[in-house]
Amino acid sequence: MVSYILKRILAAVATLLVIMAVTFFLMNAIPGNPFLSEKASAHAIELAFKKYGLDQPLIVQFKNYVFNYVRGDLGVSLKMQEGTSVADIIFNQGKFARSIKLGLAALALAVVIGIPLGCIAAYRRGSWLDGFLRVMTTVGVAVPTFVLATLLLAFLAVKLSWLPVKSGELTDFKCYIMPVISLSFYYTCYLAKLTRTSMLDAINQDYIRTARAKGVKTGVLVLKHALRNSLIPVITYLGPVIAGIITGSFVVESTFQIPGLGKYFVQSVMNRDYPIIMATTVILSALVIIMNLVVDIAYKLVDPRISLTAKEG
Amino acid sequence: MKVNFAKLSPFQVDPEKIEALNLTAADFEAATNEEKESVVYRHKSVSYWRDAARRFRSNTVSMVALFVFILCLLFAFLGPKLIPYNYSDQYRSSQKLSSMQYSEDEQKVVALSGHCDAFFATVLQPGSLTAIKKGDYFIDYGGKTYAFTLKKAIEKAVLALDADAEAPLFVVKMSDINEDGSFDKSTPVELSEAPAEGASPIRLSTGVFPHVFGTDSSGRDLMARTMFGAQVSIIIGIVAAIIVLIIGSIYGAISGLAGGAVDFVMMRVVELIYSIPEVLIVLLLQVVLTDPLRTWFDAHKSGIGAILGDLGPGIVSIFITFALLYWVTMARIVRGQVLQLKKQEFVTAAVALGASGTRIIRRHLLPNAVGALVITTCLQIPSAIFLESFLSFLGLGVSAPMASLGSLCSDALATIELFPDRLIYPAVILTIIVLSLNLIGDGLRDALDPRLKK
Numbered sequence: 001m002v003s004y005i006l007k008r009i010l011a012a013v014a015t016l017l018v019i020m021a022v023t024f025f026l027m028n029a030i031p032g033n034p035f036l037s038e039k040a041s042a043h044a045i046e047l048a049f050k051k052y053g054l055d056q057p058l059i060v061q062f063k064n065y066v067f068n069y070v071r072g073d074l075g076v077s078l079k080m081q082e083g084t085s086v087a088d089i090i091f092n093q094g095k096f097a098r099s100i101k102l103g104l105a106a107l108a109l110a111v112v113i114g115i116p117l118g119c120i121a122a123y124r125r126g127s128w129l130d131g132f133l134r135v136m137t138t139v140g141v142a143v144p145t146f147v148l149a150t151l152l153l154a155f156l157a158v159k160l161s162w163l164p165v166k167s168g169e170l171t172d173f174k175c176y177i178m179p180v181i182s183l184s185f186y187y188t189c190y191l192a193k194l195t196r197t198s199m200l201d202a203i204n205q206d207y208i209r210t211a212r213a214k215g216v217k218t219g220v221l222v223l224k225h226a227l228r229n230s231l232i233p234v235i236t237y238l239g240p241v242i243a244g245i246i247t248g249s250f251v252v253e254s255t256f257q258i259p260g261l262g263k264y265f266v267q268s269v270m271n272r273d274y275p276i277i278m279a280t281t282v283i284l285s286a287l288v289i290i291m292n293l294v295v296d297i298a299y300k301l302v303d304p305r306i307s308l309t310a311k312e313g
Numbered sequence: 314m315k316v317n318f319a320k321l322s323p324f325q326v327d328p329e330k331i332e333a334l335n336l337t338a339a340d341f342e343a344a345t346n347e348e349k350e351s352v353v354y355r356h357k358s359v360s361y362w363r364d365a366a367r368r369f370r371s372n373t374v375s376m377v378a379l380f381v382f383i384l385c386l387l388f389a390f391l392g393p394k395l396i397p398y399n400y401s402d403q404y405r406s407s408q409k410l411s412s413m414q415y416s417e418d419e420q421k422v423v424a425l426s427g428h429c430d431a432f433f434a435t436v437l438q439p440g441s442l443t444a445i446k447k448g449d450y451f452i453d454y455g456g457k458t459y460a461f462t463l464k465k466a467i468e469k470a471v472l473a474l475d476a477d478a479e480a481p482l483f484v485v486k487m488s489d490i491n492e493d494g495s496f497d498k499s500t501p502v503e504l505s506e507a508p509a510e511g512a513s514p515i516r517l518s519t520g521v522f523p524h525v526f527g528t529d530s531s532g533r534d535l536m537a538r539t540m541f542g543a544q545v546s547i548i549i550g551i552v553a554a555i556i557v558l559i560i561g562s563i564y565g566a567i568s569g570l571a572g573g574a575v576d577f578v579m580m581r582v583v584e585l586i587y588s589i590p591e592v593l594i595v596l597l598l599q600v601v602l603t604d605p606l607r608t609w610f611d612a613h614k615s616g617i618g619a620i621l622g623d624l625g626p627g628i629v630s631i632f633i634t635f636a637l638l639y640w641v642t643m644a645r646i647v648r649g650q651v652l653q654l655k656k657q658e659f660v661t662a663a664v665a666l667g668a669s670g671t672r673i674i675r676r677h678l679l680p681n682a683v684g685a686l687v688i689t690t691c692l693q694i695p696s697a698i699f700l701e702s703f704l705s706f707l708g709l710g711v712s713a714p715m716a717s718l719g720s721l722c723s724d725a726l727a728t729i730e731l732f733p734d735r736l737i738y739p740a741v742i743l744t745i746i747v748l749s750l751n752l753i754g755d756g757l758r759d760a761l762d763p764r765l766k767k
Binding site: 266 | 584588593594596597598605695699702706707719722725726729730733736737740745747748751752
């Protein structure tokens with residue numbers, strides 16, 4: 001177990017390094033530079049380049065990034081909040097916290113609603129409820145996040161004015177409703193579909209029939225015997241869910257005007273603020289990678305049949 | 314064909330009566346192929362594809378989805394040919410209209426059309442030049458040719474034709490048209506005998522086609538744009554899926570067939586790409602690629618450069634993104650299939666019989682893996698459409714006057730309070746396309762995956 005985890009952590013670090021390298025060379029390939037503006041003279045740009053070390057060879061700059069990141073130094077913003085430390089911008093201005101709160105709320109909603117819905121649908125197979133859920137989940141996975149977000153915005157906020165148009169800094173419970181629903185809807189539907197399928201597989205197994213014959217109560221039967229075994233494919237899917245929720249946050253944050261990490265990343269790309277591009281990419285990637293790692297380990301814990309040392313086949 | 318069972322199974326006959334069979338020497342001749350086939354009662358063995366097609370056809374949901382998708386294809390590819398508007402033409406007098414709404418000018422022209430046979434309205438033409446310049450013109454209408462020379466440009470007016478009137482061709486100023494379509498004064502146009510040399514034709518219309526989905530703030534017809542956008546989205550989906558299919562299956566097949574160290578290295582690369590949160594990289598890639606691609610298109614205006622240039626840098630960079638990052642799922646599936654098939658007895662048998670590598674791939678691996686390939690490719694299309702619309706929504710995909718369903722949704726967001734339907738049309742069509750493709754993919758999975766055979 002320990003060696004497995006160590007190996008995975010090593011792989012995660014390697015992945016992160018590759019992501020850093022790719023991001024670094026891509027962002028330097030973006031035409032233009034952060035200091036370009038109508039007012040800036042060539043001399044001023046040169047000075048700024050010197051000040052922030054952008055005149056050094058790319059490979060040296062990259063090496064500096066890696067060493068600074070290892071020391072926990074994320075650098076300073078070049079343009080968007082010039083001179084402010086990137087760590088300050090991301091962590092102390094609430095951007096990171098807002099994105100995380102939004103993402104966790106969406107993840108929680110998807111799990112809390114999606115999995116029980118899938119169970120009910122499987123248990124009541126063929127009923128009107130199952131039919132309704134099947135239609136809903138099928139349509140649900142075909143609606144892009146931004147369509148749902150804008151439709152919610154158009155009806156609940158603009159037409160009916162029940163909810164605020166601008167969620168802003170998420171100060172109020174009401175601000176969470178639309179962003180979280182639009183972020184989690186797709187995954188709620190997907191998880192419900194997935195749970196239903198694997199639950200149906202489990203329900204048809206012999207041990208369920210045996211348990212039923214022994215007189216185990218329905219609730220216990222579903223929760224203890226069927227659900228536990230049908231959760232395995234669901235858990236494997238949680239990794240992509242987390243990555244997807246972070247992706248979705250780009251759209252949701254710009255639709256509902258939430259100053260979070262996703263929106264800030266898009267802005268930093270537009271502004272070519274290199275240290276911020278790098279920091280947001282690394283943080284978001286690290287989040288996805290860590291969550292994937294946690295999911296993988298949880299997966300092995302849930303199902304003792306899966307050997308930890310065997311290579312994937 | 315009637316079968317002579319006595320000939321085929323003489324032992325079932327009562328041995329007492331064997332004399333009565335009247336066996337002749339001819340009865341002991343080998344049966345012909347035709348006769349053999351006639352014994353196989355029931356039907357002929359069904360090929361994999363025919364069996365799959367039958368299963369797909371019996372799946373109502375998938376058939377409905379297929380039908381709906383064909384409707385979407387017709388809407389996207391045939392629709393633009395049926396309506397008189399173009400996705401990029403700007404109609405200055407018809408800006409910001411809701412669905413089926415006529416602008417003031419259009420209302421006047423519609424009313425006027427009741428008082429004449431056909432007309433040409435300068436205000437309803439696309440572009441900023443809404444006047445007919447002076448010069449020689451001719452009109453073909455109702456089997457007659459009307460030739461005339463304009464000594465003055467016509468601006469903000471309607472050139473109307475009333476075949477029975479004394480002066481069949483006349484010009485009515487927009488300001489002279491009343492609400493009911495009658496007009497206070499008109500200027501007859503002097504007709505000449507035959508069209509002058511170099512005269513340009515004018516095409517008359519008999520009515521004003523409504524803006525079914527309304528128009529945007531630049532006066533572009535939204536139905537034409539939605540049709541074009543659907544076309545762009547579908548093309549992106551299909552091309553991206555083909556790119557993924559080619560790269561993914563070649564990579565996966567090599568990895569699976571080679572095995573050993575090659576497989577190990579190749580799979581670590583796949584894992585690495587797989588664990589990169591691709592959207593971050595995709596966003597960066599879009600920004601990086603757009604400008605160099607535009608310069609490259611400007612420099613290469615022939616051959617492949619021209620074709621790609623028509624698509625625009627936004628779409629081409631989406632293809633590049635797919636080629637770089639999205640083939641990993643396909644590669645994993647193909648590798649899995651290859652590994653599974655490689656161990657099957659029939660492959661071992663083929664190897665033992667001395668079949669070459671290409672023959673094994675062509676005859677044994679490919680036909681068995683093709684189902685998985687078709688399903689994955691089909692399900693890749695909606696995911697590509699999703700990604701494109703997501704990028705366009707963030708302002709990174711296609712840019713105006715090009716349109717995709719995502720960019721139309723994104724454009725509509727600015728005016729959502731006044732014109733919610735501008736969002737709804739492209740959003741609903743996007744959803745329908747993705748939904749039908751998903752359902753077709755599900756149906757294909759049921760039809761092509763023999764493990765689910767009942």
